[in-house]
Amino acid sequence: MAYVDLHLHTTASDGVMSPSEIVRYAKARGLRAIAITDHDTIEGLEEGLSEGEKIGFEVIPGIEISAEHSPGSMHLLGFFIDIHHPLLNEKLDYLQKARAQRNPRIVEKLNQLGIDLTYQDVLKASGGGQVGRPHFAQVLLEKNYVRTFQEAFDRFLKKGAPAYVDKFRFEPKEAIHFINEAKGIAVLAHPNTLDMDGYSELEGLVIRLVEEGLKGIEVYYPEHSALEVAQYKALAERYGLVITGGTDYHGIEKNGLDIGVGRGEMKLPYCLVEELKAARDRALRGER
Numbered sequence: 001m002a003y004v005d006l007h008l009h010t011t012a013s014d015g016v017m018s019p020s021e022i023v024r025y026a027k028a029r030g031l032r033a034i035a036i037t038d039h040d041t042i043e044g045l046e047e048g049l050s051e052g053e054k055i056g057f058e059v060i061p062g063i064e065i066s067a068e069h070s071p072g073s074m075h076l077l078g079f080f081i082d083i084h085h086p087l088l089n090e091k092l093d094y095l096q097k098a099r100a101q102r103n104p105r106i107v108e109k110l111n112q113l114g115i116d117l118t119y120q121d122v123l124k125a126s127g128g129g130q131v132g133r134p135h136f137a138q139v140l141l142e143k144n145y146v147r148t149f150q151e152a153f154d155r156f157l158k159k160g161a162p163a164y165v166d167k168f169r170f171e172p173k174e175a176i177h178f179i180n181e182a183k184g185i186a187v188l189a190h191p192n193t194l195d196m197d198g199y200s201e202l203e204g205l206v207i208r209l210v211e212e213g214l215k216g217i218e219v220y221y222p223e224h225s226a227l228e229v230a231q232y233k234a235l236a237e238r239y240g241l242v243i244t245g246g247t248d249y250h251g252i253e254k255n256g257l258d259i260g261v262g263r264g265e266m267k268l269p270y271c272l273v274e275e276l277k278a279a280r281d282r283a284l285r286g287e288r
């Protein structure tokens with residue numbers, strides 16, 4: 001049996017492997033298909049898709065959009081998006097501009113805290129892709145201001161920490177809309193980060209998101225407990241959502257985590273991809 005991993009990051013956002021590297025790595029690890037789901041960008045998809053074609057490996061074009069939500073955080077995955085779709089590109093350009101304004105402000109805050117770091121350092125750490133907080137963490141680590149990647153977040157970068165700068169996020173409804181417009185399948189990522197107060201509150205949110213066009217839920221994820229997996233599966237069945245799963249592999253920061261297997265607990269069968277394709281075909285025919 002060959003497995004799949006439907007949540008992966010590359011150097012186009014804050015992952016460590018380039019899109020072609022991750023495709024080759026997935027094939028070498030014996031996977032059957034992957035989705036590349038970088039944060040707020042599709043810049044890695046052309047490369048990833050063409051590497052897949054070259055070596056005969058199935059790559060699903062995806063994205064992970066951060067949406068407005070409290071108290072926790074909401075990420076929406078989009079699978080099978082049309083990377084040339086004008087509305088999608090317009091929305092992503094907007095997010096890039098927002099990040100371009102945010103990043104220098106994080107540098108300023110760190111400098112005010114006495115940290116000797118320039119935007120150039122951070123750009124270098126990003127390897128030319130989109131700049132995010134993990135790249136700041138990497139520089140803080142390299143410059144020995146912190147001992148671990150996690151310490152950089154805890155002391156400086158996480159929400160509420162002294163160098164935190166909020167970023168612009170679309171409302172869930174808007175993100176779902178442009179994913180759907182771009183022929184994508186919108187999926188609620190790792191629902192445990194929503195910090196909902198119990199099952200019924202989560203259910204209420206899912207009902208609203210389904211009305212707004214949500215088509216799936218990421219049930220399998222390394223940080224989900226067995227109880228959470230069971231709850232998310234129940235929601236999927238109840239509201240006719242496709243089930244997806246993935247490791248959210250970035251490369252460095254999540255110790256012991258590997259593509260396809262997570263921390264050893266993940267074995268996601270190819271039928272997840274078939275269900276996703278069936279959902280895509282239904283959507284293309286204008287059905288729910």
Ligand code: AMP
Nearest residue numbers: 014039131132133134150153154158167
């Ligand atoms: P950004 O998109 O620039 O806000 O960065 C978000 C990324 O930073 C996430 O995808 C995670 O990889 C990482 N991240 C966010 N919060 C934390 C945290 N508290 N600890 C470790 N990593 C985090």
Ligand code: ZN
Nearest residue numbers: 009014039250
């Ligand atoms: Zn990330």
Ligand code: FE
Nearest residue numbers: 064075189190
């Ligand atoms: Fe996420």
Ligand code: FE
Nearest residue numbers: 007009064248
């Ligand atoms: Fe992710």
